[in-house]
Amino acid sequence: MLTVKELLDEAIKYEEKPLVYYIIHLLQKGKISEYDDSNFDLDLADHEEVKRLIEENPLKIEKVRIYSLKKNQKQFMFIFAKSEHEAIEFFVRKFRQKPLNCKEYPLEEEITRENTTKTFREFKKEFIDFPALLGMFERS
Known part of the structure; x- marks a missing residue:
């Protein structure tokens, strides 16, 4: 226990x-x-x-999730946000287009970025303000 x-x-x-x-x-x-x-x-x-x-909320606790937003047939942007709606709004402001889709991923899922493999939760610690762009994934 x-x-x-x-x-x-x-x-x-x-x-x-x-x-x-x-x-x-x-x-x-x-x-x-x-x-x-x-x-x-x-x-x-x-x-x-x-x-x-x-x-x-004196500790400023807010549940932040990770979303994959499809920019085109090959490119996906990973965005940390408090909601799907917030992730989409951030995407539209940043890329001046609507995403083709938006999918939430588990924070415990591992990805590799710049030769470093971590969970999304570990990558989230690199950010202070949200929404935030983690990066782009390009499918071959």
Whole structure:
């Protein structure tokens, strides 16, 4: 079983905003310890206070995904964005055309860029602001 600290680390990694704020709230109120196993009761939280934290989002947690947008029959652009709509808008602004399609990929999928193989999640750490263009893939 995970400890509360391990669960918090995972929640941050996977950008699970409500869970992050519930855990932080319960830690701050002394209802749980970071060394407890993660089998805790969310009913111990002040739900209104957690709701306020989620809305204010002081940690600026936003789920960012990766999308492949097809520019033409051979070229695909990989764009990190919070939604498909945001990825398409970014593509249109950058390339002055609509993509032929837009497909979300799992962040755990590995790709090779400039002789480096990493997951999309690892590449995402290179960016601060989103949406962001990871690069182009050209099919032969």
